[in-house]
Amino acid sequence: MSPHSDPAIRSHYESDGLADRLIAEIDDPSRDIGPALDQFHVGGAKATLRLAEQVALSSGCRVLDVGSGLGGPARLLAETRGWDVTGVDLSPDFAQIAAALSARLNLTTRTRFCAADALQLPFAEARFDAVWTEHVAMNIGARDALYRELARVVCPGGLLALYDVVAGENTAPLTYPVPWAREPGQSHLVDAAGLKGIVVGAGWEVVSWADETAFARDWLNAARAPRVPAGPSLRHVMGADFPSMIANLGANFSDGRLGAVQAVFRKTA
Numbered sequence: 318m319s320p321h322s323d324p325a326i327r328s329h330y331e332s333d334g335l336a337d338r339l340i341a342e343i344d345d346p347s348r349d350i351g352p353a354l355d356q357f358h359v360g361g362a363k364a365t366l367r368l369a370e371q372v373a374l375s376s377g378c379r380v381l382d383v384g385s386g387l388g389g390p391a392r393l394l395a396e397t398r399g400w401d402v403t404g405v406d407l408s409p410d411f412a413q414i415a416a417a418l419s420a421r422l423n424l425t426t427r428t429r430f431c432a433a434d435a436l437q438l439p440f441a442e443a444r445f446d447a448v449w450t451e452h453v454a455m456n457i458g459a460r461d462a463l464y465r466e467l468a469r470v471v472c473p474g475g476l477l478a479l480y481d482v483v484a485g486e487n488t489a490p491l492t493y494p495v496p497w498a499r500e501p502g503q504s505h506l507v508d509a510a511g512l513k514g515i516v517v518g519a520g521w522e523v524v525s526w527a528d529e530t531a532f533a534r535d536w537l538n539a540a541r542a543p544r545v546p547a548g549p550s551l552r553h554v555m556g557a558d559f560p561s562m563i564a565n566l567g568a569n570f571s572d573g574r575l576g577a578v579q580a581v582f583r584k585t586a
């Protein structure tokens with residue numbers, strides 16, 4: 318049987334009535350909707366653009382964003398690079414919210430979203446020119462199966478661009494909750510060398526590799542200054558413990574328990 322993800326991961330991200338609540342706000346033209354809502358990773362839009370700089374793909378290329386969340390990266394890539402982006406996320410609520418945001422921003426011809434498990438993608442072989450994934454693999458224990466499934470859906474010579482949190486050199490246990498896990502059983506970190514080894518072993522070769530730990534740590538330190546974003550934010554999505562998740566993330570980065578990597582790979586076969 319193919320591996321599939323732990324159902325507890327979906328519950329970690331969703332809450333009762335989440336899609337209805339947020340879509341009502343998104344559909345209300347008098348409400349401001351800002352970037353505090355839809356870039357769900359350390360470094361926000363800037364981090365997405367940093368990774369995009371490493372990816373040599375022309376306008377119109379077909380990109381699959383795996384674990385697309387609320388769709389911020391997909392929309393930013395469609396707007397700035399002209400890519401045609403399909404997002405897939407474990408959470409049906411997130412996929413619906415992402416679609417509502419794209420509709421509000423007139424980006425439905427260049428972005429679309431559906432719900433599915435990254436380990437069992439509902440797409441034919443070689444359907445995409447590239448796979449993109451930011452801050453998702455930390456929830457997935459079956460890493461070898463994940464990177465093989467991503468290789469299945471890209472064309473020969475296609476690309477994989479990833480931005481992930483990795484285990485740091487300090488092996489002390491993490492402080493929880495963090496944004497991807499409220500308890501250790503939901504977190505599946507590997508260290509940077511381990512990540513590279515698993516991806517290469519699953520049929521990819523390294524095109525570029527960047528240690529983004531300092532960038533992530535600096536961004537988190539700056540994010541600790543109190544800010545009140547206009548409109549709905551990730552606090553509304555993740556709930557009352559979201560500020561603790563961010564504070565713990567910053568502390569885990571500060572003392573070397575976490576690192577961050579951006580990398581691009583090419584499918585070898």
Ligand SMILES: C[S@@+](CC[C@H](N)C(=O)[O-])C[C@H]1O[C@@H](n2cnc3c(N)ncnc32)[C@H](O)[C@@H]1O
Pocket residue numbers: 322326327330355356357358383384385386387388389390405406407408411433434435436450451452453456457496497
């Ligand atoms: C921290 S958010 C990142 C969202 C988005 N990539 C971004 O950077 O804005 C992690 C996302 O991964 C999704 N996810 C976790 N496990 C997944 C899986 N097995 N398949 C698809 N999506 C998954 C979650 O539902 C969530 O939307």
